Amino acid sequence: xxxxxxxxxxxxxxxxxxxxxQTTKKMLVSAGFKEINERENWESKLxxxxxYFVTRNGSSIIAFGIGAxxxxxxxxxxxxxxxxxxxxxxxxxxxxxxxxxxxxxxxxYGGGLWHTWFDRDLSVAGRVYIKEQERYVPKLIKVDKPILxxxxxxxxxxxxxxxxxxxxxETHLTPILGLAEQQLNGDKATNNEEGSENDFxxxxxxxxxxxxxxxxxxxxxxxxSSVSDIQDFELVLYDTQxxxxxxxxxxxxxxxxLDNLCSSYCAIQxxxxxxxxxxxxxxxxxxxxxxxxxxxxxxxxSAQGADSNMILAMVNRLATFGGQSxxxxxxxxxxxxxxxxxxxxxxxxxxxxxKHESNHRPQMNKGPTIKINANQRYATNSPGNVLLKxxxxxxxxxxxxxxxxxxxxxxxxxxPILASKTGIRTLDIGNAQLSMHSARExxxxxxxxYAVDLFDSFYQNYxxxxxxxxVD
Numbered sequence: 001x002x003x004x005x006x007x008x009x010x011x012x013x014x015x016x017x018x019x020x021x022q023t024t025k026k027m028l029v030s031a032g033f034k035e036i037n038e039r040e041n042w043e044s045k046l047x048x049x050x051x052y053f054v055t056r057n058g059s060s061i062i063a064f065g066i067g068a069x070x071x072x073x074x075x076x077x078x079x080x081x082x083x084x085x086x087x088x089x090x091x092x093x094x095x096x097x098x099x100x101x102x103x104x105x106x107x108x109y110g111g112g113l114w115h116t117w118f119d120r121d122l123s124v125a126g127r128v129y130i131k132e133q134e135r136y137v138p139k140l141i142k143v144d145k146p147i148l149x150x151x152x153x154x155x156x157x158x159x160x161x162x163x164x165x166x167x168x169x170e171t172h173l174t175p176i177l178g179l180a181e182q183q184l185n186g187d188k189a190t191n192n193e194e195g196s197e198n199d200f201x202x203x204x205x206x207x208x209x210x211x212x213x214x215x216x217x218x219x220x221x222x223x224x225s226s227v228s229d230i231q232d233f234e235l236v237l238y239d240t241q242x243x244x245x246x247x248x249x250x251x252x253x254x255x256x257x258l259d260n261l262c263s264s265y266c267a268i269q270x271x272x273x274x275x276x277x278x279x280x281x282x283x284x285x286x287x288x289x290x291x292x293x294x295x296x297x298x299x300x301x302s303a304q305g306a307d308s309n310m311i312l313a314m315v316n317r318l319a320t321f322g323g324q325s326x327x328x329x330x331x332x333x334x335x336x337x338x339x340x341x342x343x344x345x346x347x348x349x350x351x352x353x354x355k356h357e358s359n360h361r362p363q364m365n366k367g368p369t370i371k372i373n374a375n376q377r378y379a380t381n382s383p384g385n386v387l388l389k390x391x392x393x394x395x396x397x398x399x400x401x402x403x404x405x406x407x408x409x410x411x412x413x414x415x416p417i418l419a420s421k422t423g424i425r426t427l428d429i430g431n432a433q434l435s436m437h438s439a440r441e442x443x444x445x446x447x448x449x450y451a452v453d454l455f456d457s458f459y460q461n462y463x464x465x466x467x468x469x470x471v472d
Contacts, residue, residue, distance in 0.1 A: 001245065003269070003452055004253060004445040008243045010265045011255055015125035015238035017059035017083035017294045020261060024268055024292065028053050028063050031272040038313070046321055047283045054314070058127060058138060059083060059294035060304040062314050063268065065275040067284025067463070072325040075336030076287040076315065077462035078424070079270065079455050080306065080414055081263040081343065082296035085256070086112030086437045088173070088237040090124065092208040102177040102211050104148060106237065108169055110297030115165055116439040117237075117391030121146035122175060126235035128222045137230055141221035146240050148175035175237070177214060186459050206230055239439050251365055251445055258433050258441040263342035264292045266431075266448060270455025280460075286336075287318055288459040296343075296414055306414035311422060331423075336466060338387065339426040340458060341379060342451070344371035344443070345402050347432035360403045362432040364444030367398030368451050371413075371428040377404075379415035383471045384427030388458075390465050395457035397450045400432070425471070 010027075014020035017117075025035070033051040036042060048377075049068035055061045060083065067074075087119040125142040129249065143336045145251065150173055155161055167173065207215055207227055222230070243255030253262075271290040275281055295305035302308060319325070319333035345368075348361035362369040370388060371378040392399050404410040419426035431451055433443040 001250065001445050001449070003448045004245055007262065007265045007448050008245065008253070008255070011257055011261045013117050014083075014238050014257070014261055015123075015142055016127070018127045019125060019233075020083040021055055021059055021061045021292070022140060024055065024061050024264070027268055027272065031276065033063055035464060042317055042321070046318075048322055051275055051281075057294065057304040058309055060290045061311060062289065062310070063271060064287050064289040064314075065271070065281055065284075066287050066318075066321075068282050069285045070287060070322055070447050071285065072320050073329045073332035073336070074286050074467055075338070075463065076289050076318070076333060077459050078289045078291060078311075078337060078339045079267040079293040079458065080293065080311075080339055080418060081267045081308070082260045082300075082414060083264060083292050084110070084294050084297050085259060085261070086110035086297055088117070088175075090210075090233070090235040090237075093204075094160075094214075095209060095211050096174060097180050098174075100180050102176050102213075103174045104211070104214065105174060108173070109236065111437060113438045114169065114173060115167070115437070116435075117173070118150050118152045120149070120439055121240045122148040122150070122237050123240050124148070124218075124235040125238055126233060128218060128233040129231040129237075130222055130224055130229050131231055132229075132443045139222045141218060143217060143221055147217070147235060148177060150175045159409045169354075175453070176442070177211060179226060180313065188422070206232075234293055236333070241440070243380075245445055247445075251442050253445050253448070254440060255443075256440055258443050259344040259436050260296065260342075260370070260430075262431055262433075262443055262448065263344060263451070266451035269294070269452045271459060273452065273456040274459035284463060285464040286466075288462075289314070290455075291362065293414060300414055300417050301327065306417050306472075311418060315422070327461055334423050337422075337424045338384070338462060338466065339418055339422075339424045340388070340430045340455070341413050341418065341426055342455075343371075343413040343415075343428065343430045344436060345371055345400075345430040345432045346436060347434050347443075349434060355404045355405070355408065357403050360401055362400045362402050364432050364442075365432075365446040366400055366432070366444075367392075368429050368454055369400040369402045369432050371402045371430065373404065373410050375410070376416055377410040377412040378425035378428035379413075379419040380428050381425075383469055384425060385464075386469055387465055388427055388429065388454075390468075391458045391461055393452055393462055395453045397454045397457070402432075 053063035088106040096103040300307040321332040
């Protein structure tokens with residue numbers, strides 16, 4: 001299972017959306033993709049038959065290959081996923097001391113199964129802004145050892161805990177960093193509370209807002225000699241236990257962040273596979289694109305989320321590239337394009353079978369699951385089903401279907417957001433998994449291969465199939 005092993009390396013290297021984009025960039029560069037910048041004029045940089053990627057905020061990325069026979073107004077085959085997962089984020093003022101312990105103040109991010117984070121060996125990762133001479137530059141850090149823990153309360157102090165687990169997200173989820181009386185490990189950094197007028201700072205100093213020894217560790221990971229070089233950071237907690245293949249016959253992957261780094265990896269690998277040969281784009285009339293957005297878990301409404309202008313900006317710039325165009329050209333591209341919204345699906349749970357609709361019970365290692373909802377929580381419709389079936393048949397990839405019970409709420413994805421924002425036809429799909437939004441999730445190891453092969457086939461066959469499926 002080489003792809004499952006490659007995915008393990010991908011997710012283990014990606015404890016934050018920033019790291020996921022960094023890891024994705026390395027995959028793309030190795031495959032011959034070139035980086036371009038949103039701030040630049042692309043007309044002189046793009047070439048037909050070539051491959052590119054662009055990032056935004058360091059936490060979202062779009063990669064694409066331009067067909068050698070591309071013409072303005074042609075269609076784009078798109079697979080979209082997201083880089084973020086439910087976690088905890090370090091607060092702007094995280095310094096806490098209580099009952100003889102140093103703690104780190106955190107915010108919940110997304111809709112996590114928070115009880116699964118108790119008694120895990122945790123650390124931090126993310127983006128740190130460093131002052132280098134007259135510039136402020138971002139650096140990614142990953143503290144690769146356990147430094148935090150959210151301890152449970154002993155059963156002796158809560159005899160009803162096995163009947164009903166209750167906790168307050170503000171007061172009971174604050175992780176322990178160390179013992180206060182030992183001052184962690186050395187002298188604390190000094191606070192410059194009194195200084196000259198030239199020392200004025202609109203914020204409290206960073207060592208007033210965060211535990212100094214915590215900052216020293218961050219500075220060390222960022223490769224700077226002084227805590228004062230740290231200007232700000234966006235750090236999230238992650239479980240230091242590595243992702244692994246497991247099960248009686250290695251049929252499972254046990255991992256954090258399967259939702260949705262599994263889809264992100266499969267989308268990027270499928271794109272890479274579809275353009276890896278030197279002549280892959282020779283007869284391509286369209287553009288093949290993979291989009292990984294940040295902030296899906298909190299609604300996608302951000303400058304780098306799916307509800308931003310990012311996809312609009314990309315398509316508008318590409319739709320008019322390489323020939324004569326008119327004001328209607330981008331709209332022609334939107335109407336000829338197709339988006340596969342890739343986000344993980346709910347496998348049937350052997351202990352809670354009744355939670356699934358009786359005729360729609362996806363299983364792991366049985367292929368990707370098309371997600372359908374009459375109320376448009378998923379964007380799938382019949383033309384999309386016809387298209388994906390034809391794509392899957394060519395790749396010999398089995399497909400499943402999922403519909404939520406009428407008496408159950410239904411989640412959603414970037415699919416309906418992008419479909420309504422762009423008018424691009426869209427289908428929602430994802431590999432089946434258990435324990436979604438837990439600190440440790442489970443998916444099928446063979447489904448990684450299925451998803452990569454499906455997306456590869458989608459990219460290679462869309463331009464031809466699009467003309468065969470009649471829809472206004």
